[in-house]
Amino acid sequence: xxxxxxxxxxxxxxxxxxxxxxxxxxxxxxxxxxxxxxxxxxxxxxxxxxxxxxxxxxxxxxxxxxxxxxxxxxxxxxxxxxxxxxxxxxxxxxxxxxxxxxxxxxxxxxxxxxxxxxxxxxxxxxxxxxxxxxxxxxxxxxxxxxxxxxxxxxxxxxxxxxxxxxxxxxxxxxxxxxxxxxxxxxxxxxxxxxxxxxxxxxxxxxxxxxxxxxxxxxxxxxxxxxxxxxxxxxxxxxxxxxxxxxxxxxxxxxxxxxxxxxxxxxxxxxxxxxxxxxxxxxxxxxxxxxxxxxxxxxxxxxxxxxxxxxxxxxxxxxxxxxxxxxxxxx
Amino acid sequence: xxxxxxxxxxxxxxxxxxxxxxxxxxxxxxxxxxxxxxxxxxxxxxxxxxxxxxxxxxxxxxxxxxxxxxxxxxxxxxxxxxxxxxxxxxxxxxxxxxxxxxxxxxxxxxxxxxxxxxxxxxxxxxxxxxxxxxxxxxxxxxxxxxxxxxxxxxxxxxxxxxxxxxxxxxxxxxxxxxxxxxxxxxxxxxxxxxxxxxxxxxxxxxxxxxxxxxxxxxxxxxxxxxxxxxxxxxxxxxxxxxxxxxxxxxxxxxxxxxxx
Numbered sequence: 001x002x003x004x005x006x007x008x009x010x011x012x013x014x015x016x017x018x019x020x021x022x023x024x025x026x027x028x029x030x031x032x033x034x035x036x037x038x039x040x041x042x043x044x045x046x047x048x049x050x051x052x053x054x055x056x057x058x059x060x061x062x063x064x065x066x067x068x069x070x071x072x073x074x075x076x077x078x079x080x081x082x083x084x085x086x087x088x089x090x091x092x093x094x095x096x097x098x099x100x101x102x103x104x105x106x107x108x109x110x111x112x113x114x115x116x117x118x119x120x121x122x123x124x125x126x127x128x129x130x131x132x133x134x135x136x137x138x139x140x141x142x143x144x145x146x147x148x149x150x151x152x153x154x155x156x157x158x159x160x161x162x163x164x165x166x167x168x169x170x171x172x173x174x175x176x177x178x179x180x181x182x183x184x185x186x187x188x189x190x191x192x193x194x195x196x197x198x199x200x201x202x203x204x205x206x207x208x209x210x211x212x213x214x215x216x217x218x219x220x221x222x223x224x225x226x227x228x229x230x231x232x233x234x235x236x237x238x239x240x241x242x243x244x245x246x247x248x249x250x251x252x253x254x255x256x257x258x259x260x261x262x263x264x265x266x267x268x269x270x271x272x273x274x275x276x277x278x279x280x281x282x283x284x285x286x287x288x289x290x291x292x293x294x295x296x297x298x299x300x301x302x303x304x305x306x307x308x309x310x311x312x313x314x315x316x317x318x319x320x321x322x323x324x325x326x327x328x329x330x
Numbered sequence: 331x332x333x334x335x336x337x338x339x340x341x342x343x344x345x346x347x348x349x350x351x352x353x354x355x356x357x358x359x360x361x362x363x364x365x366x367x368x369x370x371x372x373x374x375x376x377x378x379x380x381x382x383x384x385x386x387x388x389x390x391x392x393x394x395x396x397x398x399x400x401x402x403x404x405x406x407x408x409x410x411x412x413x414x415x416x417x418x419x420x421x422x423x424x425x426x427x428x429x430x431x432x433x434x435x436x437x438x439x440x441x442x443x444x445x446x447x448x449x450x451x452x453x454x455x456x457x458x459x460x461x462x463x464x465x466x467x468x469x470x471x472x473x474x475x476x477x478x479x480x481x482x483x484x485x486x487x488x489x490x491x492x493x494x495x496x497x498x499x500x501x502x503x504x505x506x507x508x509x510x511x512x513x514x515x516x517x518x519x520x521x522x523x524x525x526x527x528x529x530x531x532x533x534x535x536x537x538x539x540x541x542x543x544x545x546x547x548x549x550x551x552x553x554x555x556x557x558x559x560x561x562x563x564x565x566x567x568x569x570x571x572x573x574x575x576x577x578x579x580x581x582x583x584x585x586x587x588x589x590x
Contacts, residue, residue, distance in 0.1 A: 019491035020523065024455055042524065049522035055458040055467075295472045297426050 013038025023050040091287040092279075095218055098210040113216035114223075121182045121217075122224030126231060128181075129174050133232035136169055137161055137239025145247045154248045158258035161244070165236035166266040171229040172318050175277040178225060179310035183285035186217055187306040190289025191299045199290075209290075218282030225278035226271050233270065265330050273321050277314050284310045334361045335394075336494050336526045337382060342391035344377055351377050353550040355391070359494070364520055364527040366537045369547030370568065375530045378547065379496050382528070383417055384408075396493065413440070415494040416487030420502065422479035424471040430457060430482045431467040437489040453489070460485035461515050477508040481515075488519065494526045501533045513539040534581035546572070 010029055012018070015038075018026075023046045026036055030051075039047065064072070102109045144157040190213055193199050199209050237259070244250040250258075288306035292299050337359035344352040351374035359365050369375050380386045382393055384400055393400050395411055403411060416437075424433045434453040438444060444452075457467060460481040471479055480500055487495055500516070501509035513536050520527055531537060537544055538558060545555045546569050554564045561573045572578065 020455065020459070020488075021452055021491070024452065046522050049459070049518070050455065053455060053459040055454045055464045293472060295426055297472070 117220030133235035134239035137236035141240040141243035161240035170232040183310035186285030187288040191292030221278040221282040226274035338394040363542040366541035416492035418487040422483030
């Protein structure tokens, strides 16, 4: 290692092999005022090459005080997240514009593609959505029964299950499952096309990615999520009814009678949220896919962030819906 | 004057399933020379490179690197040979999660007693020797152009001052000016560091500018070795086509004071 004070003279006559690290050491010593003697021709060449390539030290970046670093970081993050909302608005705008164009010229509409994506995001999600919702109904009945039987109000377990499943849980949990399944699939499929410049190739043929990629995928989600939500409602009620029968002895006919007295507005409130959730999931997924860079790493990053964002956005939207319906009195 | 062979391949046989890539292949790399390895697509140029550096285990044959049979080496002995060569893959094969400087630091981390500051500065020196600007140090591979990635890969291959450098199509996909600069860089580094270079290439200009000898892979073996001038005398139809085709003539006449 380099001593603090450069020696006056360094003799390398006895050195047989010199690597770049050694040459670098000699070059620095020479700069500090040492005289190098005994260099063979080859070593001299190497020393010259290294001398020429020693990089100019970069100007040290000024050290900002902590509060300025903090402000700078906070500012960057704020601008970045505002930019993200702008991206989402842009993506939503493109989707709506594509919808309008298809309405004006129905020949642009790709029915096959929509049906295909309905199958992918809808049909294939049926088993997991059904099972999940069924089990939620079972759990609600079981837990509800344990609490309500202490007041002798076992029969109200029907109200508990019906309102919880129809109004909130059925559609919210379905949306979360679909956000996990489909937002990631959307980002991965569009992102890998983006990565391999397929989307740019598409543009050169005059094919509009908004029409060809975004529209069918988001539309398929908007069509299938309410259907999945309805299935989840049914599954939840069936699960609840079976469990009520087993633990409380509430027979299915009695369950039906009680269920008929539940206001239908709960179902309307629940299912009316579905298309909005679908739109949120679709736009977030597609937007993330469109912002994938050139390497596989950004594909992975975008896929995971699209799932997280979609689930988060669905929950936020659900909270806003519940305030909204409270205010309008539904 | 006797020549020292840093790589000696004897009777190499590589096969995947029924598909025989190499059969009874012999090849030498002399110390301090740049050997250009050419061959049509699918003749196993990259397979040869990979079997020499031990990424592929050949079916038969002997591969001696720096006097030692690498197939019989293991553990520390193997590592000490591996430190004496550097490999630059086609697209640099940089670690995408690390910056260029950190990429070059990876092999340097194996050196005992090297302080972090010296390691960083040595990495910076190698990057600069590979012809990259200082501001490339903190960039990630995804932010670099193809040519810069190849240079960064070369900087990493040179990190431990190897005696042998393997380059897999270093000029493929570069524009002529970038390719020419890369050729000159290889020549300059060879002269400065006394490297032996195993260069897989398709680029006739590179063969013309850089290579001391050329080895032609065809018919599952090294069909011919020699200088560019000697290649013109080979009677084999593929070799003839390769070295006397219109592109080859253009490459050889472009430099009036060339090897011919």
